[in-house]
Amino acid sequence: MxxxxxxxxxxxxxxxxxxxxxxxxxxxxxxxxxxxRPTRVASQDHNFAGSVQTNYLWVATDPDAREQTFDGFTNELSLKVAVDFSDAVSANIKLCYGCHGVELGMAFTDLRVLDELNFRAGRFSPSFGDFPLRHDPANHLTADKPLPYDMGRMLRLREFNLSVLPAPYVDQGLEINGTHWFGDYLQLDYAAYLIGGLRGGQDAVDVDFMESRQPYYVDNNSEPAVGGRAALTWDATPDMMFTVGASGMAGHYDPKRELEYVLLGADLYARLYTLNLHAEYLVRRTQMALGDDPDSRFRYGPGGSGEYDDFFVKDGFYVEGNLPVTRRLELVARFDGLRRLGNVTINSPLRSRSVVLRYTAGVNVVFDGSVRLKVSGEVYDFSDFDDEVAANVGFVAAF
Amino acid sequence: MTTSGRLWLLLLLSSAWAAGSCASQLEARRGDALDVSGYPPDVQAAYDVFAVRCSRCHTLARPFNARITEDAHWIRYVARMRLQPASGINQKNGEIILKFLLFYTAELRRQEASEGAPPDIPRPPESPGWTDSEPEPPTRQVDAGVVEPAPPGETGVDSGAPSSDTAPTSPPAPALGRDS
The missing domain is CATH 1.20.5 (Single alpha-helices involved in coiled-coils or other helix-helix interfaces)
Structure with a gap:
């Protein structure tokens, strides 16, 4: 000195x-x-996990279904390595291959100071909703995902521009999360994060989800999005568990930071003996660029105030139950829906209120060695298109 | 065949290979269905806790296929899982789950040793993950790779894999590393 x-x-x-x-x-x-510092062991623990799912989507009512979805065979692969450097520090790296090519699903480090205080930095799925916890095909029991989280399996995916928040939504940033038990029965989880946020082009009318996966993984508007989640779990009995959660995310998605989106979600999970019930609702309010000449850009004219609404709302829900009936047989039932409310571009086949409801029933055959055959039938009820009947036959292995 | 056709064929073959790899490990990797009727009653009870809590976000195939070989690794693994959102795994449940997983791993090790195959899950010389407050359970080495419970009369609880000629016994439930 x-x-x-x-x-x-x-x-x-x-x-x-x-x-x-x-x-x-x-x-x-x-x-x-x-x-x-490591409390006991200085060595690293490595754990490798992965899954592969091959699915065949057959649309019985449309011989040219490739025009509205990815039908036929699709393949999803994920490979993950988790490394525990110590009791307090761990890292996860996950590579995925799907319809969108190779994707880095995880590349983050966790620093756990306390159960109640964990710092996560890197590329990860920010805490939002219940389904992303089990988005891997080996972890959920249907071949496709619920409509609010669909990423390329739903019919009319291009017309609806995918779902509310395609899962897994992966982004770069920092998340602070934690968990706290109140006694032996109540668990509170919470998370708050800053991430790059959803992306879209200049003068856009909706989010462009492909941009989130464009290499390289960089922000498009020099401003992070903010979000968070809180969930309360009641560990009622050894055979019954209930979780209720709420999530939110907000930011701008265009390069000039003029177009805002707000995303909210609520979820419910119940475990009743061997029956698992999941229910979620998601809603996204997305601002649209009206442009210099909204008359030529949008199908519908201004409202009663004489001005064009500069936003639309997309919301969706699902209710799903699964029940193992024997050691090798599981039943799955799901009811889900997706809705878009608001003005549409002049060429859009949608109306100002477009809805799709879907009814799914499935049977899974569980083989030893963690191999599952997922068979399901689906009925789509569209407000703006012909109704469709589809079937999925998926073969998934977790290793 | 076109390039995309070859790619699909490659992916299908990869899938078949992966599935075949899993299916060929029927005895060691039992997927979601595990028959615990031959396990000690306390381990059967621990399995019930494990089966409910550890199927919240993934199937039970995940932990069964983890191929974790060291007790200390399981301790860290369960501690990390305990902190997952809505896990429903409190400190007490975590220790119960760990009790089952340690017994399961020891049982796998015993099976592989009794089949005469070269054990690919070596028994660590000691269990480094036990906390300072908990004494190392008394054991005696029988042969390479197998640890037999201590004879009656010694203090402490049973530990490690049961030998092939003894009834299954359960390991103690070690404390998880980090507490709230």
Missing amino acids: KTCMSTSGRACRASARRSGFALAIVFVAAAALGSL
Whole structure:
């Protein structure tokens, strides 16, 4: 540390204060790092996991279904490595291959200071909703995903521009999360995060989900989106468990940060002996660029106020139950829907209120060695298109 | 055949290979269905806790196929899972789940050793994951790779894999590393 021989007393005191402050920061940082040191074992633990699902989608009512979805064979592969550096530090890396090509599904590090305080940095699925917890094809029991989270399996996917939030939604950023138990029965989970956010083009009228997966993974508008989640779990009995959760996310999706989106969700999970019930509702309010000449851009004219609405709302829900009836047989039933409310572009086949409801019933055959055959039938009830009947036959292995 | 056709063929073959790899491990990797009727009653009870909590976000194939070989690794693994959102795994349940997983791993190890195959799940020389507050359970080494429970009369609880000529016994439930 410098002496004060050649400086004035005031400058010397200021310098000493700065030095003391810097020392205090170093001390606190060292103490924090010290608290993160491995408590018992210095070695790393590696765990490899993966899954592969091959699915055949047959649309019985449309011989040219490729015009409205990815029918026929599709394949999804995921490979994941989890590394526990210590009790407090771990990292996860996951590579996926699907209809959109190769994707980095996870690349993040967790720093756990307490059960109630975990820092997650990197590329991850921000905490939103219940389904993303089990989005991997090996972890959910239908070949496709619920409509609010669909990413390329639903019929008329292009007309609806996919779902409310295609899962897995992966982004870069920082998340602070934690969990706390109140006694032995109530668990509170929470998370808050800053991420790049949904992306879209200049003067856009909706989010472009392909942009979220464009290499390289960079933000498009120099402004993070913000979000969070809270969930309360009641561990009622050894055979019964209930979770209720709420999620939110908001930000701008265009390069000029003029178009805003707000995404909200609520979810419910119940475990009643061997019966699993999931229910969720998602809604996204998305601002649209009206442009210089809205008359030529939009199908519907201005409202009663004489002005064009500059937003639309897309919401969706699902209710799903699954029940293992024997050690090798599972029943799955699902009712889900997706709705878009608001003005549409002049060429859109949708109306200002477009709805799709879907009814799904399925049977899974469980083989030893964690291989499942998923068979399901689906009936689509469209408000703006002909109704469709489809079937999925999926073969999934977790390894 | 076109390039995309070859790609699809490659993916299908990869899928078949992956599925075949899983299916060929029927004894060691039992998928979602595990018959625990031959396990000690306390481990059967622990399995029930495990089966409910650990199928919340994934199928039970995940932990069964994890191929984790060291107790310390399981301790960290369960501690990490316990902190997953809505896991329903509190400290007490975590220890019960760990009790089952350690017994399951030891049982796999015993099966593989008794089949004469070179054990690919080596028994660690000691269980490094036990917490400081909990003494190392007394055991005696019988032969390479197999640890037999200590004879009656010694203090402590049973530990490790049962030998092939003894009834299955359950390991203790070690404490998880980090507490709230």
